[in-house]
Amino acid sequence: MTPQPVFNATTLADPLPLDSGEVLHGVSIAYETYGELAADKGNAILLCHALTGDQFVASKHPVTGKPGWWERMVGPGKPIDTNRFHVICANVIGSCMGSTGPAAIGPDGKPYAMSFPVITIRDMVRGLAGLLDQMEIERLHAVVGGSMGGMQALSMAANFPERAGRVLAIATTARHSAQNIAFHEVGRQSIMADPNWAEGDYYASGKTPDAGLAVARMAAHITYLSEEGLTEKFGRRLQDRSEKTFGFDADFQIESYLRYQGSGFTRRFDANSYLYITRAMDYFDIAEEHGGLLADAFAGTTARFCLVSFDSDWLYPTAESRHVVHALNAAGAPVSFVELSAPFGHDSFLLDVPALDRVVRGFLDD
Amino acid sequence: MTEADRSSLRPDLAVILDHVEPGSRALDVGCGDGVLMAAMRDQRGVDARGIEIDPVCVERCVARGLSVVQGDADRDLGFYPDGAFDYAILSQTLQTAERPDRMLRELLRVGRRAFVSFPNFAYWRMRWALLSKGRMPVTRHLPVTWYETQNIHHVTVKDFEALADDLDIAISNRWFFTKGREVGDSGANWRAEYALFEVRRSG
Numbered sequence: 001m002t003p004q005p006v007f008n009a010t011t012l013a014d015p016l017p018l019d020s021g022e023v024l025h026g027v028s029i030a031y032e033t034y035g036e037l038a039a040d041k042g043n044a045i046l047l048c049h050a051l052t053g054d055q056f057v058a059s060k061h062p063v064t065g066k067p068g069w070w071e072r073m074v075g076p077g078k079p080i081d082t083n084r085f086h087v088i089c090a091n092v093i094g095s096c097m098g099s100t101g102p103a104a105i106g107p108d109g110k111p112y113a114m115s116f117p118v119i120t121i122r123d124m125v126r127g128l129a130g131l132l133d134q135m136e137i138e139r140l141h142a143v144v145g146g147s148m149g150g151m152q153a154l155s156m157a158a159n160f161p162e163r164a165g166r167v168l169a170i171a172t173t174a175r176h177s178a179q180n181i182a183f184h185e186v187g188r189q190s191i192m193a194d195p196n197w198a199e200g201d202y203y204a205s206g207k208t209p210d211a212g213l214a215v216a217r218m219a220a221h222i223t224y225l226s227e228e229g230l231t232e233k234f235g236r237r238l239q240d241r242s243e244k245t246f247g248f249d250a251d252f253q254i255e256s257y258l259r260y261q262g263s264g265f266t267r268r269f270d271a272n273s274y275l276y277i278t279r280a281m282d283y284f285d286i287a288e289e290h291g292g293l294l295a296d297a298f299a300g301t302t303a304r305f306c307l308v309s310f311d312s313d314w315l316y317p318t319a320e321s322r323h324v325v326h327a328l329n330a331a332g333a334p335v336s337f338v339e340l341s342a343p344f345g346h347d348s349f350l351l352d353v354p355a356l357d358r359v360v361r362g363f364l365d366d
Numbered sequence: 367m368t369e370a371d372r373s374s375l376r377p378d379l380a381v382i383l384d385h386v387e388p389g390s391r392a393l394d395v396g397c398g399d400g401v402l403m404a405a406m407r408d409q410r411g412v413d414a415r416g417i418e419i420d421p422v423c424v425e426r427c428v429a430r431g432l433s434v435v436q437g438d439a440d441r442d443l444g445f446y447p448d449g450a451f452d453y454a455i456l457s458q459t460l461q462t463a464e465r466p467d468r469m470l471r472e473l474l475r476v477g478r479r480a481f482v483s484f485p486n487f488a489y490w491r492m493r494w495a496l497l498s499k500g501r502m503p504v505t506r507h508l509p510v511t512w513y514e515t516q517n518i519h520h521v522t523v524k525d526f527e528a529l530a531d532d533l534d535i536a537i538s539n540r541w542f543f544t545k546g547r548e549v550g551d552s553g554a555n556w557r558a559e560y561a562l563f564e565v566r567r568s569g
Contacts, residue, residue: 304433305433306428322437325435325437325445326442326445329435329445329446329447329450330445330446330447332447332450334413334415334433335433335435336424336427336428336432336433336434336435337424337434337435337436337437338421338424338425338428338436339421339436340421341421355421355422355425358425358429359425359428359429361429362425362428362429362430362431363428363429365429365431366429366430366431
């Protein structure tokens with residue numbers, strides 16, 4: 001990772017109690033906002049980012065210089081219309097874009113590294129709720145998120161039932177499956193097998209476990225795409241050559257693409273953050289937090305819900321969204337659900353799917 | 367919605383709208399683009415929920431601010447708790463259900479009462495078409511050929527009444543329609559193009 005830029009951030013006044021039983025003090029939450037907050041503070045939308053996302057939802061990324069990760073959805077006149085709504089997006093705790101995580105300086109004046117406590121999705125949401133407290137925003141117009149962001153949105157509905165009037169959870173799940181955990185474990189083992197990882201204590205050495213992190217990203221990236229999408233985009237086409245080399249260079253376009261994705265990722269993401277956040281996702285099971293029955297988790301909710309899945313998403317397939325919908329039905333909560341057809345796999349929520357734009361706009365507008 | 371909009375509702379839907387209690391809870395099974403749900407919400411203050419199989423329809427419902435779940439009534443009704451609604455509504459869909467008898471039972475499990483409408487296959491034009499041409503009728507109300515139609519369980523007014531009897535379901539109200547207008551009870555099994563029943567659990 002390159003040296004950290006300066007982020008807009010606030011330090012939570014109160015210590016943050018964690019599911020592990022530990023407590024984090026002096027928690028920093030870095031965030032961006034878009035659009036004006038109404039005088040009655042009733043037009044705030046909290047956007048929750050995914051595993052490797054950040055607060056730069058609709059503005060240039062300070063490290064990569066690339067556009068925000070959801071610029072097609074968020075902005076003036078866009079489905080999440082910043083002419084109407086005050087959009088807040090905060091970096092989750094455990095991450096590495098200005099919020100407290102393993103790369104942050106701990107109480108002993110050194111980076112936490114592996115002394116950072118293991119966190120959960122609910123802990124991330126506690127951090128976000130702390131941010132809203134400091135902004136004196138009691139009730140959100142909506143909480144919105146895709147993938148891990150959707151987990152946070154559902155977790156907020158379950159654990160802070162008064163906090164949001166609408167919950168929009170896209171391409172997500174209420175629990176991590178064995179297959180989800182398995183892919184994450186591959187990523188973590190890849191990082192930890194890199195000699196530069198050094199038990200997580202690499203911040204001073206200047207030698208970061210880039211090879212391990214890149215492989216973790218490559219494996220994960222495959223799960224974000226669909227086989228159909230991969231075949232269409234790459235097929236068996238060769239990369240800048242007309243013949244196979246009979247070696248182990250990136251002969252195929254797909255190999256070259258994954259290597260590029262992997263190495264690009266290491267320039268903007270901290271390997272230890274990857275370990276901590278994937279762990280949080282693997283621990284995620286809202287029903288387990290509420291006595292085993294998912295419907296009970298939503299018993300006290302005051303929100304309207306909308307869930308969206310994509311037919312080509314095999315990471316968090318439609319059945320996972322339906323599982324949440326059935327629990328919400330059982331809890332008597334008003335819920336909409338639609339499975340959209342899109343060829344891009346799990347990443348569909350970030351890409352050009354006009355039907356998603358219409359659903360998002362319609363759900364937030366009414 | 368203005369009175370003019372009400373008259374643009376399909377006649378069976380307009381009758382349902384007139385008869386739901388204000389402020390009640392209703393589940394519209396096969397709600398289409400949500401026209402009845404929106405009318406019930408806006409004119410009667412009904413807390414309306416829907417199930418619809420077509421994603422494009424669901425999208426339109428969501429854009430109308432309605433709570434609609436994309437799903438298959440044959441499969442998904444089972445996920446609603448007992449007595450969750452004052453009304454379950456099934457319009458022009460019974461004849462497409464895998465098992466209409468089970469569907470009726472399910473409607474009256476999740477709803478205290480149900481509105482059920484269906485095309486009457488004993489309508490005289492149908493009888494005449496079958497008798498005179500010897501082929502499955504294709505009519506104005508049911509314009510699809512036998513091999514394309516989703517209507518897999520052809521039902522008549524008398525059949526429905528017999529089924530209700532078998533299932534111990536009480537019929538509280540019935541309405542009949544032909545050419546988009548309400549017609550009287552007499553000879554309904556001959557004269558009605560389609561029928562709407564309000565039913566409830568007996569006892």
